[in-house]
Amino acid sequence: MIGAEVLWNSLLQHGVEVIFGYPGGAVIPVYDVLPSSLRHVLVRHEQAAAMAADGYARATGRLGACIATSGPGALNLLCGLTNAFLDSAPVLAITGQVPTGQLGRDAFQETDIFGATMPLTKHNYLVNRVEDLPRILNEAVYLAQAGRKGPVLVDLPRDVAEAEVPPRVDASPRLPGYKPRRDGHPAQVARAAEALASARKPLLLVGGGVKWAEAAPLAVRLAEKAGLPVASTLMGLGTVPADHPLFLGMIGMHGTVAANRAVQECDVLLALGVRFSDRVTGKREAFATGAQIIHVDVDPAELGKNVPAHIPIVGDVGRVLEGLIPLVPERRRQEWLDEVDSFRSPAGQDGVGASAVRALARVTGDLARRGDLILVTDVGQHQMWVAQHYPFYHPRTLLTSGGLGAMGYGLPAAVGAQIGCPGKRVVLVTGDGSLQINLQELATVRQEDLPIKIVLLDNGSLGMVRQWQEMFFDGNLVAVSLGGPDWVKLAEAYGIKAWRCSDPGELEDGLATLMAEPGPGLLHCRVPAEEKVLPMVPAGEPLARIIVSW
């Protein structure tokens, strides 16, 4: 058995069913022995392979896998891997490499992917000897999914892939330096319970870590028992159902007035699986200044990194909650809840973009409530309209690029999600800029026959950049206008049905038609370029400086 066969066997053994990839010289020997029991999805750009693996992982909670050839192929993965890294998605990337004898000689398609991906992955390997491969694969699969999840890359030189593996090699993982802590320290958990018990205005903040820990129901239970209003980061949407009376919405730059105000007013902030990014905190020094912060995360390095953690708890969010819930007294906290309710502002006048998202919510409401719909977004105004106006009821029903904000994530992530969850409806809400970043994947959608529904909010511009230029650069619009293609023709060229919707009054009908289509489809919606995403806290400002109208 050769290295390449060991690779595939190991993946199958670890339960990998699908791999997204793109072949090339250094991996032809690997592809040569691809087993028929493993589904290989041929994407049209390696970035899409990494992003599809990420979308697969986020939608299913399982490991996503991708493969690329050396040099250009491997380099094309990087944006997708970084995206998975920043949002803690478990992804395994396999890259081909020139034979070991050519390493360091600037051989054809040789790049130092091991060096290049060191800061972009949770961990990475360059396999020098075939006898190390079984162990490395075991470690890589484990590391991607253990503790704080993330991408792991294995760089496989061609001669190693082709070499015969000696019988009986020790494949046990050797990770003396890696021991994630799962249970929170009991004394810290007790301190957290006391802080919550004596709080007058406690607030729960949920982030993406809650879904990775499969702890959403526990977070809801704690909120209900202790009477905690709940704010969510972008990555935490879906943890607490959008219609839950305690739910205040998203916090941060495009968060709701209520969530942003509550975090400034609270006296105890219980933060679960969040990393307090600048998009969440606004000006750090002015964030939750009156609050004692209880910060729970499986990654100790997150505690105290961006904001002080008065009660830091290292551990799996679910395990910590299991310990915490019995210790917190039952509370109603009517006064605080009334106060928080008074922060809720009546919805402003929706523009076409926001209305389109609301119309989508009406058309797909039942699916969403049942957890049968996965909504994927790209990056820009349309992304924030979705975050603000689409109600998420379940974890893993919103897939969006948070930490990296990588335009182009949407279409490949939708591909990954639909392949991972064939029984669910996958809807992509994208922009005319973002869709063109990985447009080529329309071919993958067609070839794999994926019934993805694409809602294109076309404002003829890089809307979010345009918004910043209008609001903060005196309206000096530079390099933001996009002369788009004929989207309907374009989609049809790929064999994908498409409809046009130029009248906002027809949005709901258009969306209903789209959703009724059994195969893939695209609805092209025109949105005025001047529309803004509001509310907005300007970058670097305190959350209190929230702009609600423009």
Added chain:
Amino acid sequence: MKRTFSVLVENQPGVLTRVAGLFGRRGFNIQSLAVGVTQDPSLSRMTIVVDGDDRVLEQVQKQLNKLVNVIKVSVLEAPEAIGRELALVRVHAPPAQRTAIMQVVDIFRAKIVDVARRSLVVEITGDEDKVSAMVDLLREFGIMEVVRTGKIAMARGSKESRGGMWHGQSTIRSGRRPRALARLAGGGTGVWEPGECAGAELEG
């Protein structure tokens, strides 16, 4: 504030790059870094002196710990630890100055390790202050070149900075043989004889 971290790492390709890259990327300020293999050839010890405020120093420790190849990070400061540096100093030494230079060398219990017609090479070991004091004194004679190693450090007493492990216990690996991977592997065995891995369980 300066702090000395003693970092036990797996002796593997790329580990130094990971550590150095981490400092670069996070903007941590390295004062010195010294690396060498330990009594166990599979492990290396890095001694890293970092300058920063409390938050930065805490982050340094946590981010180092987060690297998969880092096994243990300890803080080693006087008086609980011994810190040493070595310096080689080439000093301008015409015959008329040699006696004076040799007196300084004697006072610091340093050594002359090379003699040339118009220069000497002085070797000194000591803590950072001692080495700096000596270099300052030699400056009067005209220093032609200084090479310093950066600090290495070790805890005093019988406690090993590796934590819980002692001499003679061969490797930290054999100390905690990972209970492997069934949760992920689904208990299956591979045709390539996965050895002890299948069937056991790895935490986390």
